Amino acid sequence: MMNLGSMTVHQDCDDCPIRHRAVCARCEADELQLLEEIKYYRRFEAGSHVIWSGDKMDFVGSVVSGIATLTQTMEDGRTQMVGLLLPSDFVGRPGREGSAYDVVATTDLVMCCFRKKPFERMMETTPAIAQRLLQMTLDELDAAREWMLVLGRKTAREKIASLLSIIARRDASLNFNSSDGGLTFDLPLTREAMADYLGLTLETVSRQISALKKDGVIVLEGKRHVIVPDMARLMEEAGDDSDGGLLA
Amino acid sequence: MMNLGSMTVHQDCDDCPIRHRAVCARCEADELQLLEEIKYYRRFEAGSHVIWSGDKMDFVGSVVSGIATLTQTMEDGRTQMVGLLLPSDFVGRPGREGSAYDVVATTDLVMCCFRKKPFERMMETTPAIAQRLLQMTLDELDAAREWMLVLGRKTAREKIASLLSIIARRDASLNFNSSDGGLTFDLPLTREAMADYLGLTLETVSRQISALKKDGVIVLEGKRHVIVPDMARLMEEAGDDSDGGLLA
DNA sequence: TGGTCTGCTTGATCTGCGTCAAGGCGAGGT
DNA sequence: ACCTCGCCTTGACGCAGATCAAGCAGACCA
Numbered sequence: 220m221m222n223l224g225s226m227t228v229h230q231d232c233d234d235c236p237i238r239h240r241a242v243c244a245r246c247e248a249d250e251l252q253l254l255e256e257i258k259y260y261r262r263f264e265a266g267s268h269v270i271w272s273g274d275k276m277d278f279v280g281s282v283v284s285g286i287a288t289l290t291q292t293m294e295d296g297r298t299q300m301v302g303l304l305l306p307s308d309f310v311g312r313p314g315r316e317g318s319a320y321d322v323v324a325t326t327d328l329v330m331c332c333f334r335k336k337p338f339e340r341m342m343e344t345t346p347a348i349a350q351r352l353l354q355m356t357l358d359e360l361d362a363a364r365e366w367m368l369v370l371g372r373k374t375a376r377e378k379i380a381s382l383l384s385i386i387a388r389r390d391a392s393l394n395f396n397s398s399d400g401g402l403t404f405d406l407p408l409t410r411e412a413m414a415d416y417l418g419l420t421l422e423t424v425s426r427q428i429s430a431l432k433k434d435g436v437i438v439l440e441g442k443r444h445v446i447v448p449d450m451a452r453l454m455e456e457a458g459d460d461s462d463g464g465l466l467a
Numbered sequence: 468m469m470n471l472g473s474m475t476v477h478q479d480c481d482d483c484p485i486r487h488r489a490v491c492a493r494c495e496a497d498e499l500q501l502l503e504e505i506k507y508y509r510r511f512e513a514g515s516h517v518i519w520s521g522d523k524m525d526f527v528g529s530v531v532s533g534i535a536t537l538t539q540t541m542e543d544g545r546t547q548m549v550g551l552l553l554p555s556d557f558v559g560r561p562g563r564e565g566s567a568y569d570v571v572a573t574t575d576l577v578m579c580c581f582r583k584k585p586f587e588r589m590m591e592t593t594p595a596i597a598q599r600l601l602q603m604t605l606d607e608l609d610a611a612r613e614w615m616l617v618l619g620r621k622t623a624r625e626k627i628a629s630l631l632s633i634i635a636r637r638d639a640s641l642n643f644n645s646s647d648g649g650l651t652f653d654l655p656l657t658r659e660a661m662a663d664y665l666g667l668t669l670e671t672v673s674r675q676i677s678a679l680k681k682d683g684v685i686v687l688e689g690k691r692h693v694i695v696p697d698m699a700r701l702m703e704e705a706g707d708d709s710d711g712g713l714l715a
Numbered sequence: 716t717g718g719t720c721t722g723c724t725t726g727a728t729c730t731g732c733g734t735c736a737a738g739g740c741g742a743g744g745t
Numbered sequence: 746a747c748c749t750c751g752c753c754t755t756g757a758c759g760c761a762g763a764t765c766a767a768g769c770a771g772a773c774c775a
Contacts, residue, residue, distance in 0.1 A: 291613075297620040320612070350597045353561070356608060357604060364550070367539075367614060368547040372541065374762095375762065409721095410724095418620060421722090422762090426724080426762090429724075442723065442724095667732080668733055670734080671731090690741095
């Protein structure tokens with residue numbers, strides 16, 4: 220469940236759940252055997268549930284391609300997204316039985332999975348794995364806290380700008396698509412999903428996106444393709460003080 | 468920076484930063500020496516900063532007594548509390564240079580600290596420490612996400628009820644003060660601090676507390692002492708579906 | 716070519732909470 | 746006994762964002 224934080228990616232292996240030389244199945248010959256034995260891929264269609272809140276979760280893994288969301292729902296239907304899973308993000312809880320959240324594929328999704336039990340056994344015998352997971356979890360915790368500030372104290376316009384700048388930054392670190400000076404990316408979320416992430420309604424999301432467009436902070440091609448002519452401007456709109464903000 | 472989640476406490480040792488037999492200085496003779504060497508206590512006055520956001524943090528540790536808060540602040544002064552540190556909670560980031568947040572003592576505070584470098588060395592040689600920290604961090608992540616739902620989707624009244632029920636639960640698990648059938652505790656936070664935690668203003672906090680009092684959900688003795696005649700009722704007001712909610 | 720469906724936009728109105736402002740209450744000091 | 750200061754309460758008013766409602770645009774299908 221690693222999300223929102225960019226991380227250093229070891230270039231040689233791009234579908235391992237834990238992207239670090241010390242624990243990567245492709246890199247360390249002596250660990251390869253065990254990891255490969257318990258490794259498998261799963262494919263999910265856009266809109267399908269990867270796991271339901273409360274269900275038993277017998278695997279851990281990471282997103283290879285596509286996008287998934289982590290959401291909580293109250294009995295009356297109010298829902299809050301608590302995590303956004305982009306390629307390379309980790310899903311799962313070694314040492315936990317069930318999932319506390321719904322994990323939903325918002326696009327077609329491929330995940331690289333490990334059965335949980337053997338993975339946990341590996342964690343015990345290979346300390347570097349736990350340490351790597353600890354670092355990833357700390358990153359996620361920072362991201363979650365960053366998001367608490369967004370949810371608790373930012374205006375609707377700032378919330379939208381925050382979300383856009385996070386997606387832009389994540390996207391830019393995966394692909395390298397800053398072409399004509401302006402950063403460019405596709406929104407992976409519907410207006411409703413954005414609203415659930417930001418604690419807003421979809422109407423407010425729509426209005427604020429229109430406002431940012433009118434003010435020239437962003438340019439839209441269609442409804443999903445976004446061009447950011449001036450990233451610094453966008454981050455200013457987001458109320459971000461620091462340039463990077465989201466920790467390395 | 469463990470907060471909001473209750474955890475199993477090993478009864479024999481009540482001031483060790485990591486409350487688990489396998490890594491506790493008082494329990495494991497062979498580790499005692501190293502831990503004791505780098506262990507020391509620090510005292511903070513109510514209102515003083517334990518660490519400033521951005522400052523270098525050369526220790527990790529845990530709260531022995533008193534209460535501290537974790538807060539983020541925007542340039543214009545808007546602040547959001549992102550964590551509440553009660554006794555037994557852990558503070559610090561093995562593997563990180565600085566702190567991303569202000570840590571402030573809201574009451575007089577005693578912490579049990581370890582210098583970071585030696586602690587990190589211990590983490591490498593004693594795998595159980597990293598694994599224990601991972602579990603604690605996962606708990607904290609769950610708590611942060613629980614709080615995202617509170618911040619993003621709950622009404623002011625529900626927010627107050629959520630905070631009260633979390634404090635009540637935490638308090639009850641430390642002391643055993645359910646006397647006359649009604650649960651009882653002291654608010655460790657000012658109205659303003661509660662507002663910063665809940666993404667509200669202090670006036671709204673005050674009004675909603677008055678409203679809960681008027682409706683008989685809570686009874687106040689003075690401004691800080693709270694009696695909860697019916698915990699189930701309070702949790703219903705909080706919009707909590709599950710009974711425990713906050714994970715073990 | 717039209718029909719439907721899903722995602723999105725925009726307008727009108729309502730309301731929960733923020734903002735501004737005026738005290739109240741209890742602790743500690745002189 | 747009085748003053749002050751920090752913390753809290755309560756009231757009046759305004760506004761950002763929710764709610765209700767109507768309609769648009771593109772994808773897909775028959």
